[in-house]
Amino acid sequence: MNEVTLVVLATVSVALGLRVAAAAGWRKGRRKVGSPLPRESKCIYLDYAATCPIYADCADAMVPYLYSHWGNPSSGHAYGGPCRDAVAAARESIRALLNARDSSEIVWCSCGSEADNWALVGSLRARRPSRRHVVVSTIEHPAILACVDALVAAGECVATKVGCDGAGLVSARDVAAAVRPGETAVVSIMLANNEVGAVQDVGAVCRAVRAVDPEAWVHTDAAQAVGKIDVDVQALGVDMLTVVGHKFGAPKGVAALYTRRDLPNMLLGGGQERGRRAGTEAVPNLVAMGEAARVWLEQGPEIRAHSERMRDRLRRRLETKLADLETAVNGPLGAKEFSHAALPNVLSFSVNGIRAFEVLGDLRDTVAASASAACHTGSTSVSAVLEAIQVPTPYAIGTLRLSVGRHTTASEVDRAADLIAEAVRAHYTNKRD
Amino acid sequence: MNEVTLVVLATVSVALGLRVAAAAGWRKGRRKVGSPLPRESKCIYLDYAATCPIYADCADAMVPYLYSHWGNPSSGHAYGGPCRDAVAAARESIRALLNARDSSEIVWCSCGSEADNWALVGSLRARRPSRRHVVVSTIEHPAILACVDALVAAGECVATKVGCDGAGLVSARDVAAAVRPGETAVVSIMLANNEVGAVQDVGAVCRAVRAVDPEAWVHTDAAQAVGKIDVDVQALGVDMLTVVGHKFGAPKGVAALYTRRDLPNMLLGGGQERGRRAGTEAVPNLVAMGEAARVWLEQGPEIRAHSERMRDRLRRRLETKLADLETAVNGPLGAKEFSHAALPNVLSFSVNGIRAFEVLGDLRDTVAASASAACHTGSTSVSAVLEAIQVPTPYAIGTLRLSVGRHTTASEVDRAADLIAEAVRAHYTNKRD
Numbered sequence: 001m002n003e004v005t006l007v008v009l010a011t012v013s014v015a016l017g018l019r020v021a022a023a024a025g026w027r028k029g030r031r032k033v034g035s036p037l038p039r040e041s042k043c044i045y046l047d048y049a050a051t052c053p054i055y056a057d058c059a060d061a062m063v064p065y066l067y068s069h070w071g072n073p074s075s076g077h078a079y080g081g082p083c084r085d086a087v088a089a090a091r092e093s094i095r096a097l098l099n100a101r102d103s104s105e106i107v108w109c110s111c112g113s114e115a116d117n118w119a120l121v122g123s124l125r126a127r128r129p130s131r132r133h134v135v136v137s138t139i140e141h142p143a144i145l146a147c148v149d150a151l152v153a154a155g156e157c158v159a160t161k162v163g164c165d166g167a168g169l170v171s172a173r174d175v176a177a178a179v180r181p182g183e184t185a186v187v188s189i190m191l192a193n194n195e196v197g198a199v200q201d202v203g204a205v206c207r208a209v210r211a212v213d214p215e216a217w218v219h220t221d222a223a224q225a226v227g228k229i230d231v232d233v234q235a236l237g238v239d240m241l242t243v244v245g246h247k248f249g250a251p252k253g254v255a256a257l258y259t260r261r262d263l264p265n266m267l268l269g270g271g272q273e274r275g276r277r278a279g280t281e282a283v284p285n286l287v288a289m290g291e292a293a294r295v296w297l298e299q300g301p302e303i304r305a306h307s308e309r310m311r312d313r314l315r316r317r318l319e320t321k322l323a324d325l326e327t328a329v330n331g332p333l334g335a336k337e338f339s340h341a342a343l344p345n346v347l348s349f350s351v352n353g354i355r356a357f358e359v360l361g362d363l364r365d366t367v368a369a370s371a372s373a374a375c376h377t378g379s380t381s382v383s384a385v386l387e388a389i390q391v392p393t394p395y396a397i398g399t400l401r402l403s404v405g406r407h408t409t410a411s412e413v414d415r416a417a418d419l420i421a422e423a424v425r426a427h428y429t430n431k432r433d
Numbered sequence: 434m435n436e437v438t439l440v441v442l443a444t445v446s447v448a449l450g451l452r453v454a455a456a457a458g459w460r461k462g463r464r465k466v467g468s469p470l471p472r473e474s475k476c477i478y479l480d481y482a483a484t485c486p487i488y489a490d491c492a493d494a495m496v497p498y499l500y501s502h503w504g505n506p507s508s509g510h511a512y513g514g515p516c517r518d519a520v521a522a523a524r525e526s527i528r529a530l531l532n533a534r535d536s537s538e539i540v541w542c543s544c545g546s547e548a549d550n551w552a553l554v555g556s557l558r559a560r561r562p563s564r565r566h567v568v569v570s571t572i573e574h575p576a577i578l579a580c581v582d583a584l585v586a587a588g589e590c591v592a593t594k595v596g597c598d599g600a601g602l603v604s605a606r607d608v609a610a611a612v613r614p615g616e617t618a619v620v621s622i623m624l625a626n627n628e629v630g631a632v633q634d635v636g637a638v639c640r641a642v643r644a645v646d647p648e649a650w651v652h653t654d655a656a657q658a659v660g661k662i663d664v665d666v667q668a669l670g671v672d673m674l675t676v677v678g679h680k681f682g683a684p685k686g687v688a689a690l691y692t693r694r695d696l697p698n699m700l701l702g703g704g705q706e707r708g709r710r711a712g713t714e715a716v717p718n719l720v721a722m723g724e725a726a727r728v729w730l731e732q733g734p735e736i737r738a739h740s741e742r743m744r745d746r747l748r749r750r751l752e753t754k755l756a757d758l759e760t761a762v763n764g765p766l767g768a769k770e771f772s773h774a775a776l777p778n779v780l781s782f783s784v785n786g787i788r789a790f791e792v793l794g795d796l797r798d799t800v801a802a803s804a805s806a807a808c809h810t811g812s813t814s815v816s817a818v819l820e821a822i823q824v825p826t827p828y829a830i831g832t833l834r835l836s837v838g839r840h841t842t843a844s845e846v847d848r849a850a851d852l853i854a855e856a857v858r859a860h861y862t863n864k865r866d
Binding site: 043053062071072079110116117141142144265267269270279280285361363365370 | 474476478480483484486487489492495496498499500501503504505507508509510511512543544545546547549550574575576577579580583679684685686687698700701702703711712713714715716717718790793794796797798800801802803804
């Protein structure tokens with residue numbers, strides 16, 4: 001064996017070892033904003049609003065809690081401590097993320113639906129029987145609307161649903177007008193809408209509601225807002241806020257309810273969460289959600305600016321490529337005077353004369369996007385949100401929701417716009433035949 | 434550079450690469466029953482009943498769903514499919530594990546408490562208003578007992594609690610006698626007790642209940658049974674069964690309710706789980722729980738036999754080492770005529786004249802075990818289960834719950850028994866001073 005052979009052998013060995021390590025997910029340190037997505041699919045991901053890719057930072061943080069620290073946080077022995085500490089650290093990260101006063105105001109939940117349901121059911125059960133009225137908007141997530149409808153059907157409350165304007169914005173004055181002093185238990189207005197990216201002025205909602213009834217509680221579903229814009233519960237003045245892990249870098253299966261009110265339990269059993277939510281803590285998921293909070297705390301302004309750049313680039317290229325067709329941008333972004341009230345990462349883009357789900361069908365393996373909220377997929381009815389903001393039906397049927405994020409790259413955006421434009425033309429032409 | 438140097442360099446490089454890969458959790462294939470636990474702590478783990486270590490097989494199965502397949506299973510594009518398929522495969526594994534007729538009878542939940550609560554609340558809401566009676570045992574988990582108590586306090590049901598004998602066994606005849614024909618909505622009797630390992634004859638309970646009222650539904654909390662003994666919903670004849678991921682190798686934060694009844698939702702929102710449980714599916718956790726099911730399907734008899742050997746070895750060594758003290762084994766294992774009704778992996782061992790939590794305090798960093806159920810830790814009151822089976826108070830205070838499993842080794846058992854015996858003597862002697 002000569003020297004050259006051995007040098008080659010050594011090099012190959014090192015490369016192989018590192019390759020194996022990389023395949024096992026061994027990477028270190030904070031990922032860069034704008035770095036390409038770690039993924040196997042070649043499909044360009046423009047569906048951050050359906051679910052945010054699990055940040056590799058968060059996955060890395062979980063791994064030790066899968067392979068080594070798998071103890072029960074309630075255990076008094078050596079296996080309990082590291083898990084208890086990890087849960088406390090994650091809770092503190094969420095507290096910092098939301099600027100809550102105390103980490104005891106953060107209660108872990110398994111998903112946004114649980115947190116939303118609990119905010120409503122808990123608020124009703126916590127109040128005097130005379131407070132049985134609920135105010136929500138017509139563009140809330142089904143986790144609010146379906147829950148309100150069920151509570152109304154069961155005779156547990158009455159509800160008023162407040163509409164929005166053409167940009168998807170809910171008026172604080174309208175919400176306050178719906179409040180019934182002495183009767184309203186809770187008002188729930190989402191912080192950012194999942195389909196058109198309208199960011200509500202929940203601070204104004206809180207002030208307006210309290211001017212009418214200082215004892216009405218206010219909840220906001222911030223599922224789509226956290227990890228996209230800064231969310232500060234003190235500045236908003238809300239009593240309760242829902243934050244959902246998989247919308248900003250953690251895996252699916254973890255969420256939290258910020259609450260500065262004592263809510264009766266929805267889940268009963270052991271004494272976890274200081275007696276407020278039974279169930280052994282989902283340690284790896286909580287660790288990941290804490291890490292997602294730290295990603296935002298460290299990179300928030302950068303992620304926001306990057307998302308805006310990518311969204312605007314996508315919009316410009318689509319508008320240029322499809323300049324001869326009838327297109328529209330929905331929500332605040334489509335109305336210059338309200339564009340400050342738009343999420344940085346969502347583009348609701350309509351083309352008159354196509355069916356969005358057919359276009360997305362063609363793009364299934366090349367560009368990932370939604371025809372409406374992910375949980376509506378399969379249904380061909382026009383989305384309730386687009387109806388609420390009075391998008392004309394042909395435009396609503398031709399609406400793509402494109403959402404970008406931390407790992408979207410400029411070349412992906414360009415390529416996606418070209419592919420979308422091509423698919424749109426194919427279907428547009430077909431319709432004209 | 435000579436040849437030797439280069440050979441050494443190549444060897445070191447390969448070793449380093451593999452070491453890094455190993456540190457990142459890169460291992461392949463089914464782990465062996467009786468192989469040592471992958472863990473960082475030197476503390477011997479005898480607390481499988483509090484939480485089972487996450488099987489490395491399950492963690493491995495999750496990794497691709499953290500780093501690559503993080504899509505929303507509801508998405509119609511390329512990122513949805515692999516996740517949808519993974520959720521379906523995991524559901525099918527749980528179906529096979531429980532011998533359910535159809536995988537649609539398996540509904541994912543976030544924890545055992547949610548599944549238990551849902552079985553009770555859902556059964557009550559599903560039935561005619563005349564069926565408002567519930568039967569449970571006095572030794573159920575708090576996820577059943579606290580929920581029943583809350584429902585009774587809210588006036589939503591009345592409840593009868595059935596006791597057990599000195600071995601911790603609930604009589605099917607007693608349960609049937611508590612049923613009120615035409616009034617009982619649901620009977621909930623746990624399959625295996627978490628503190629003394631008593632395995633109830635739930636099949637006999639079902640038959641006895643149905644002889645009195647064919648329309649009373651039967652639920653069993655199988656949290657401690659699945660992954661320790663075979664559980665077959667057809668053989669048991671139950672309507673609903675709770676299975677909890679972290680008790681048999683999956684991470685905390687995932688469970689399922691087997692149900693062949695239509696239960697109204699507890700969580701409302703999106704249309705996931707065919708409309709029965711809202712919330713985006715916790716894909717990595719579901720994948721892990723599916724893998725845990727496959728581990729049992731492949732290694733069940735071996736895991737059971739290994740656990741029994743380890744438990745019996747532990748018992749013999751403790752009894753030998755402490756032969757001069759007053760000791761007792763609680764539950765069916767302590768009563769020869771009932772020992773067939775004991776879980777293979779739990780040893781509830783009492784010493785008259787010690788305080789178990791003091792002994793465990795000494796052993797904090799060397800032997801991990803419980804003084805009673807983990808969720809009671811910190812409380813010094815005698816456990817309700819030990820009270821129900823009438824363990825004399827000094828013995829109850831001196832009770833250690835030692836639980837073994839798939840990765841317990843003989844040398845760990847021997848060392849743990851020696852350490853426990855030593856700590857017991859230290860405290861026993863102190864008391865006599």
